[in-house]
Amino acid sequence: MSYALEIEGLEKVYANGLQALKGIDLRVAQGDFFALLGPNGAGKSTTIGVICSLVNKTAGTVRVNDVDIDEDFPRAKRHLGVVPQEFNFNVFESVEDILIHQAGYYGIPLKIARERIDTYLAKLGLTDKRHTRARMLSGGMKRRLMIARALIHEPSVLILDEPTAGVDIEMRRSMYDFLREINAAGTTIILTTHYLEEAESLCRNIAIINHGEIVTNTSIKNLLRELHRETFILDSRRALPDELTVSGFELTRIDDYCLEAHIEQGQDLAELMSQLHGQGISILSMRNRENRLEQMFVSLLEQAS
């Protein structure tokens, strides 16, 4: 099987002695939508830095679409588009100039660059900002500009480091749609994020990194399957009775109209509904108390440490 990204035994020790990566192994299949999660300082940005040549690795190998970065980094770089966490463009340049320059650094002639700029600015809702200086853009627009810049040479692997930080909900949703669209068109996407629901809704596979080590690397489905207990909030149509007896389930009354139900793996929700209905309680709506992935994330990190 051919991988978009293969990392073996990757280590990074900074000059101050900090061991940021302790021999991580990671494989991302071509066409995947992959999430790299971890708390601050876990090694996510260092990993991305090594892949895109901003960080010199201490040991290990990295291959992008079968191209070893130690053997032919320029060719590996052609496959990669990177959207870093921090804004890294000259804010005194116009949006168009930033994109033309980036295209030029990949050897793309001006005529083709302008055509691609038309396309990506339209897709990312920045067409009317084409001649605006970057410093005049809002935070969300700057982030979209960085996505357009990362795509200007049409890479097969797009790496996004916290792409939706500081982006409002509406813009975040349109960004999700755009990322799904380019992933469906064949681009492998690897993202790091603090929004765990983002990973859950966008990604198929996930790796969790902590203290420079991969804690888990599996599919989102498998990860969620490992959840043993979930908490639901149930909203009742009418006020709850003072005495509530439900056997086999752990319930907590929040207020007169609201219940918290703790469901263990294997327990039947229909059975709970049936018992509540038997006591004259009609459930109007039901939702997860907290993000399921977040629960798993916290428990994995606790186990690891």
Next chain:
Amino acid sequence: MSPYEQWVALLTLMRKEIRRYTRIWSQTLLPSAITMSLYFLIFGSLIGSRIGEMGGVSYMEFVVPGLIMMAIVTNSYANVVSSFFGSKFNNSIEELLVSPTPNHIVLLGFVSGGVSRGMLVAVIVTIVASLFVELNIHSYAVVVAVVTLTSILFSLCGLINAVFANTFDDINIVPTFVLTPLTYLGGVFYSLELLPDFWATVSQANPLVYVVNAFRFGMLGVSDVSVGFAFAMIGAFTLVAYLYAAHLLRTGRRLRT
């Protein structure tokens, strides 16, 4: 990258660099014209008329090549040091680092920005000088060769300074404490013949001596040092600066963590 793609990358960098300093021409091109006008007026015209001849020519004619060269040195250096450090400071240097653009193209792109600004300022200062004294060119080939090599050398030095600089103060230390003294002690305003033997020998280690004298030879046909030796020294300094700058980019020192 194919040769054509490298050419596109180089043109992109050159266009970006040239647009950068022409957009702020009042900060990059105009000051040299004003400063040099004052030098020509004070040292050449007012004081120079009382000094008489130096090196077999009038003092005004003697200082013009040195002052033109001073403008080339400071502008080619300043252009690259501020542009490259600015890119480091706002992290836009990462746009280049993550791209497949080879290091020699990065080097060539930044250097060509410095060279073009150095040459443009040289033309401006020469026009200003022609208002004060009648200019003659002894050897166009020598003039062009010295201007080109010098602006390359000091553009490279600017890039090396920018790589090591951590703050904007750091990019002013070398021009203030190294470049300006070397320029003043490089024979811009006096002939090395005026120095005691010891200091004349010490001056041989100053690259500005070769730059100024080779250029003076190109314009006036007079020089304190052998022109062939001056070219050899400028060439050697340029080669060393190029190799060191290329080494810094290859290893990513101060650019990659």
